[in-house]
Amino acid sequence: MKRNLLCMTAPVREDFDIPCHEIGPKSPHPAIALVGGLHGDEINGVFILSRLADFLTNVEAGVYKELRLNKRVLIIPAVNVLGVNLRTRTWPFDKSDINRMFPGSTIGETTQRIAYAVLEATRRAEYRIDIHTAGVDFEEVPQVRLYGPSESERETARLFALPAIMERSLSPVFTTTLMSSWKVWPGESFMLRVGQAGTVQLDHCQRVFRALVSFLGRCGVLEGVKLSVDDEEICCFDKASAHRIYAEKAGTFVSDRQVGRWVRAGQELGYIYDSFNGNVIEKVVSPVAGLLSGIRRHPLLFEGDLLLRVNKKK
Ligand SMILES: [Zn+2]
Missing domain, CATH: 3.40.630.10 (Zn peptidases)
Incomplete structure (x- = not known):
């Protein structure tokens, strides 16, 4: 109603x-x-x-x-x-x-x-x-x-x-x-x-x-809901588990990664391009192994903008 x-x-x-x-x-x-x-x-x-x-x-x-x-x-x-x-x-x-x-x-x-x-x-x-x-x-x-x-x-x-x-x-x-x-x-x-x-x-x-x-x-x-048997792991994260990666340079940030995937330490997760010349000026890598829980989707960057968040498993 x-x-x-x-x-x-x-x-x-x-x-x-x-x-x-x-x-x-x-x-x-x-x-x-x-x-x-x-x-x-x-x-x-x-x-x-x-x-x-x-x-x-x-x-x-x-x-x-x-x-x-x-x-x-x-x-x-x-x-x-x-x-x-x-x-x-x-x-x-x-x-x-x-x-x-x-x-x-x-x-x-x-x-x-x-x-x-x-x-x-x-x-x-x-x-x-x-x-x-x-x-x-x-x-x-x-x-x-x-x-x-x-x-x-x-x-x-x-x-x-x-x-x-x-x-x-x-x-x-x-x-x-x-x-x-x-x-x-x-x-x-x-x-x-x-x-x-x-x-x-x-x-x-x-x-x-x-x-x-x-x-x-x-x-x-x-x-009457048919509940699927969960094969996926549920992970709990506290605030301290979040590792944030910020842009070291201004430019165009592009990432084809999807949130919710597990990533390795050092894994490449995106690139910052020079917005005018088009060359890669920074490879963005994960500092830790963990769950990729957030990605910046607006491509244009200023230095210091938040790019990614990875949550490390306890
Ligand atoms: Zn809201």
């Missing part, structure tokens, strides 16, 4: 709404809440969640005879609805970042009211999932991000069966994020980071779609 999470009026345009899906048996609180598009240019998450809503709506309608939805699922595919329309990360009217507005308020600015409505709808869920991407210049491997996790969250994170789980401490500075606001409530909170902003990367989206369906199956929300 589609309903509006929040309806807002604007001075000289039509009213606008933030829609959400509520699917599965009625209950006072959803078992799982999924949020995407807090940043309007992060389209992978919006695409994944709209597809998931379509899939679960069909499950509920009995289209897949073997599947049954046992618990309530709340999906907000695009919190920053206007940003998605205008392809902007921030809220278009005042350029504010909705993910710096939590816990929000009922009487504040528009973005504070949006934050409040999102938190109200999601905070009592047993499992809460917020989907983001890296920026428009950088691509990240689909991963589960944990912030100051409990042992139980560490265990649950494996149910997504995504290859990388990245652990971070909860930032003492950015306390106004959705994640920080969720963490004070009972229940478990996860961020998924998927690819690059500004585009739909179908491979990543399909992979995360499957991860979410497996997750729903494993935590008992969706019955």
